[in-house]
Each structure stands twice: as structure tokens, then as C-alpha cells.
Amino acid sequence: MGGGGGERGRGVLHPEEQENYATLHRYEPGPAAAPFVEYYWHVTWQVPGTGPYEAKVLSHPNVHLVFEEPGPLVYGVDRGLFVRELYGRGQVLGVRFRPGGFRGFAGGPVAELADRRVPAAEFFGPEVEDVSRAVLGAGSGTGSGAGSGADSGAGGGAAMVAIAEEFLVPRLPDAPDPQAVRIAAAVERVTAQPQLFRVDQLAAEFGVTVRTLQRLFAEYVGASPKWVLRRARLHEAATRADAGGTVDWAGLAADLGYADQAHFVRDFTGAVGASPGRYTGTGRDTG
Incomplete structure (x- = not known):
């Protein structure tokens, strides 16, 4: 180990x-x-x-x-x-x-x-x-x-x-639950590529309905697929914010699939407890 x-x-x-x-x-x-x-x-x-x-x-x-x-x-x-x-x-x-x-x-x-x-x-x-x-x-x-x-x-x-x-x-169980393995692959797909934005896209990739995917995530993961998708995007946003330098928030919002910059700022502020500008110390959430 x-x-x-x-x-x-x-x-x-x-x-x-x-x-x-x-x-x-x-x-x-x-x-x-x-x-x-x-x-x-x-x-x-x-x-x-x-x-x-x-x-x-x-x-x-x-x-x-x-x-x-x-x-x-x-x-x-x-x-x-x-x-x-x-x-x-x-x-x-x-x-x-x-x-x-x-x-x-x-x-x-x-x-x-x-x-x-x-x-x-x-x-x-x-x-x-x-x-x-x-x-x-x-x-x-x-x-x-x-x-x-x-x-x-x-x-x-x-x-x-x-x-x-x-x-x-x-x-530990004698062997992994096949459904758990399948769901772990779905979560890995989301966290590895935060450019996947929608639950229906993820469900289609794994050949299940949206409702089935939601049920499996509740059963095995403990959070909804929508939450996992959103959290992956916010991880990416925080990583870029902590990289230093000037952040193009509008460009980042677009990269992460947000409809507009204001939606991204609301999401980031709600999760982190500070707006992007306050988080980076610049005071600017635009540009």
C-alpha cells in the first residue's frame, strides 16, 4: 500500500x-x-x-x-x-x-x-x-x-x-455488487469529465432511463446524479480559481455548461459561501 x-x-x-x-x-x-x-x-x-x-x-x-x-x-x-x-x-x-x-x-x-x-x-x-x-x-x-x-x-x-x-x-462482501460497479463507473465518468452537463446525457451513455439512474444513485451513491454533475463542475471551478492569476469567469461559466455567468455565480456562491470574486480576493465576478 x-x-x-x-x-x-x-x-x-x-x-x-x-x-x-x-x-x-x-x-x-x-x-x-x-x-x-x-x-x-x-x-x-x-x-x-x-x-x-x-x-x-x-x-x-x-x-x-x-x-x-x-x-x-x-x-x-x-x-x-x-x-x-x-x-x-x-x-x-x-x-x-x-x-x-x-x-x-x-x-x-x-x-x-x-x-x-x-x-x-x-x-x-x-x-x-x-x-x-x-x-x-x-x-x-x-x-x-x-x-x-x-x-x-x-x-x-x-x-x-x-x-x-x-x-x-x-x-467486506465476498464480491462487489455488479450494480455498484456500474454506478461507480458512471460517477467516475462525471468526475473525470466535468463537461458532461445533463442527467439525460449520463443516463443515455449507460443505457438506462433518467428515473432508473436517479434510483440507482440514491441506492448506491447517496446523492442524485444532478448533484454529482453539479459538484464536478464546482470542483473544476474551484480548482481553476485556486490556480492563481486572472480568471475569465464568463469563459469558465461557458466551459462548464452554464446558461449564463449569473447562473454560475449563484451556483458557486451557494456552494462555497462566497462569490467567485470574493473567493479569489479580487472582488470581481465578471470579466
Whole structure:
């Protein structure tokens, strides 16, 4: 299971600023987990003074199992702006499931988890609490599980991932659900090419009706196809905004399939909490 350090996650807002406080390492899953798990992520942070620092992310259509203090949680798809306040020094380890990859644990449509944080014991049993303490202890190097892993880096993360995967693999289904695989391919198609704009286009590509596609996304992904399409466009917009330099907002709106620039500005502002001009610090949403 390889790892990478200092990686910027797509959807992280103001990534250069966040890198002053937090570091992200990603780790590939082993062969047994790979059909269900996209990757593991380890975030460590150190915020001077009393804090907090607000880390903001435009979330993806994925469910996460997160080992953290005071206890592990399962995060459904967050359809709004995910904000986490960071204080002092700490760390978390997350398991990012593939779209549809959590359906075998959910006990019902994954849409029922949308915008929710649920104790992981509800899905994995009470033993996940002990596993969480062991995971965090491996990262801190103290065995205490205290959130003191701001300097544990990639080495600590690899040890944490090994414990998490040893726990997770025996609990995975014997084989991926074929429908989950199909839906994961649809989500990958959207996120890889944000120039796909309409739900009916996506449904036609996968040979199903719009209504069937909506039902499958609710069952397996946890968000509607319309939301996934829109979120992919907003990820692209935020990425370009964070690249620096002058942004041609009108041109960007056209590239992303918006009927007009005003529609794009409303969408961006509603998702990010600031207009494009305020987000980039230019004060200009035109030109």
C-alpha cells in the first residue's frame, strides 16, 4: 500500500492556505480492499495559538469511515460545504469508499446517510472503537490514541492504514455488487469529465432511463446524479480559481455548461459561501 505526501485533494478550498496548517497523505488499498475502497487518507494538523482554523472542502460523492477522537464515525455524502474546525495538534485517518462501495454495510439506500455523521459501531460493531484507538495510537507513536499526530507524517500513516485494513477486509462482501460497479463507473465518468452537463446525457451513455439512474444513485451513491454533475463542475471551478492569476469567469461559466455567468455565480456562491470574486480576493465576478 503506497502513500503520497503533501497531496492536494480536489475540492479542498484555499489549498495553499490549508497547507500552512494541515498535511494530507493518501494510501492505496490492498488488493482485497481495492474493489470497495478508493483510498485511505491521513490528515495531520498543527494550528498555533488558540485557533481554530476552519478547513473547508467541497465534498465528493463518497462515504467515509473516519478514525478520530472521541470515536470513529461514518460520514455520508455531505451535499453542502464540509467545514471542520482544527485546534492545536491532531490527526484523523479516513477510509474513502468507492461510490457504491459502502452499500453492503448501509443496510438500506445510501441516500439515507446523506449529510449525516453516524457512530461507526452501528455498522461495524463495538469492536471498531478499540480499533480506532489502535489506529490513532499507531499514528501518534505513543499507543495512547491521543490526537498528537501532527508530526507523524507518512510513516505513521502507513502503520495506521495497516491496522484499519486488517480490520476492514474480513468484513467486506465476498464480491462487489455488479450494480455498484456500474454506478461507480458512471460517477467516475462525471468526475473525470466535468463537461458532461445533463442527467439525460449520463443516463443515455449507460443505457438506462433518467428515473432508473436517479434510483440507482440514491441506492448506491447517496446523492442524485444532478448533484454529482453539479459538484464536478464546482470542483473544476474551484480548482481553476485556486490556480492563481486572472480568471475569465464568463469563459469558465461557458466551459462548464452554464446558461449564463449569473447562473454560475449563484451556483458557486451557494456552494462555497462566497462569490467567485470574493473567493479569489479580487472582488470581481465578471470579466
